[in-house]
Amino acid sequence: MVELTGKNAIVTGAAMGIGKAYATALAEQGVNISICDIDPAILDIPFTLESTGVQTYATVANVASPDEVRNFVDTTISTFGHIDILINNAGQCHVSHPDDDLDKSMRDYEKMVGTNLKGEYLVGRAVIEQMLKQETPADIINIATDHMVTCGTPDELCPRLPQCPWGSSPRPSGGGEVMDIYDASKWGLNGFLFAWAKALKPHNIRVNAICMGATDSHMIRSFYGFAADEETTNPDAKKVIETWMSATDSAQVVIDLLKEGPAGRTARNLNLCVGRRPELEPVLPHKYILEEDLHAGS
Numbered sequence: 327m328v329e330l331t332g333k334n335a336i337v338t339g340a341a342m343g344i345g346k347a348y349a350t351a352l353a354e355q356g357v358n359i360s361i362c363d364i365d366p367a368i369l370d371i372p373f374t375l376e377s378t379g380v381q382t383y384a385t386v387a388n389v390a391s392p393d394e395v396r397n398f399v400d401t402t403i404s405t406f407g408h409i410d411i412l413i414n415n416a417g418q419c420h421v422s423h424p425d426d427d428l429d430k431s432m433r434d435y436e437k438m439v440g441t442n443l444k445g446e447y448l449v450g451r452a453v454i455e456q457m458l459k460q461e462t463p464a465d466i467i468n469i470a471t472d473h474m475v476t477c478g479t480p481d482e483l484c485p486r487l488p489q490c491p492w493g494s495s496p497r498p499s500g501g502g503e504v505m506d507i508y509d510a511s512k513w514g515l516n517g518f519l520f521a522w523a524k525a526l527k528p529h530n531i532r533v534n535a536i537c538m539g540a541t542d543s544h545m546i547r548s549f550y551g552f553a554a555d556e557e558t559t560n561p562d563a564k565k566v567i568e569t570w571m572s573a574t575d576s577a578q579v580v581i582d583l584l585k586e587g588p589a590g591r592t593a594r595n596l597n598l599c600v601g602r603r604p605e606l607e608p609v610l611p612h613k614y615i616l617e618e619d620l621h622a623g624s
């Protein structure tokens with residue numbers, strides 16, 4: 327287990343929800359935090375982290391804009407001098423359907439592919455350049471979704487199969503017919519995961535993804551049409567909300583993953599499955615990338 331105190335991290339989309347929980351959990355570990363969001367509420371987050379005593383930098387920036395990403399990453403480097411951790415979290419999810427009209431389809435494409443895929447690509451590219459210059463161990467964590475992994479754990483290896491809500495039957499994948507663009511943008515992240523993990527392994531830079539199921543946040547509440555206080559006024563909604571995971575559960579998995587340090591796993595989609603306790607699963611054999619390929623580094 328490595329100490330995280332004194333490291334410097336970037337978390338995108340940290341004004342609310344899961345990103346805010348990641349930034350808070352990292353600050354509580356003594357990690358200096360650089361955060362961005364399109365929502366100006368991001369500028370208030372440093373005040374909420376003041377009691378942790380870490381250094382913070384917050385700015386309004388759109389991860390889909392190369393200029394805003396460059397400015398954000400350059401200012402992080404000039405403020406902190408070093409980037410040890412990148413959490414590519416900013417994301418958008420809106421209802422979309424294969425028979426939507428073309429104008430709505432293009433707006434949805436720009437919003438979801440722009441943030442979820444292009445955004446992670448741009449921030450990743452800007453940060454990797456710096457991480458390679460540093461020649462010190464580093465971590466990149468992309469935030470994906472359980473829609474694009476049918477639980478990466480083979481049944482015969484799963485230590486928690488008896489508690490798995492899907493039992494030994496194949497777990498359904500995909501978010502369904504109203505999430506085509508969201509799912510496509512998140513599936514695309516696999517391309518970055520495996521290529522970056524392989525290329526960066528010789529430089530001690532790990533690349534992993536968190537693929538969580540339903541987690542209580544502004545995003546999922548607005549997708550379901552639920553208000554922030556819905557569970558107090560609507561008993562049916564309460565039953566649904568109670569099944570979701572919490573952002574702090576997911577943040578603890580991220581902290582545990584980071585604490586593995588450079589000798590830890592890389593190129594993994596870590597599945598946090600609704601109905602199963604969210605915790606870092608044991609290191610399992612790779613399913614989608616050859617171990618020898620990963621070590622070859624080219």
Ligand SMILES: NC(=O)c1ccc[n+]([C@@H]2O[C@H](COP(=O)([O-])OP(=O)(O)OC[C@H]3O[C@@H](n4cnc5c(N)ncnc54)[C@H](O)[C@@H]3O)[C@@H](O)[C@H]2O)c1
Pocket residue numbers: 338339340341342343344345362363364365387388389390415416417418419440441445469470471472537538539540541542543544545546
């Ligand atoms: N909540 C879930 O059930 C769930 C499940 C699986 C994956 N995820 C993923 O987790 C991540 C966080 O989601 P959340 O549930 O906290 O959502 P959220 O909507 O509560 O928070 C997302 C944050 O990202 C910001 N953002 C959106 N577009 C941006 C852009 N272009 N540039 C910068 N910031 C931007 C938003 O303003 C917001 O603060 C997303 O990548 C999402 O796809 C969420």
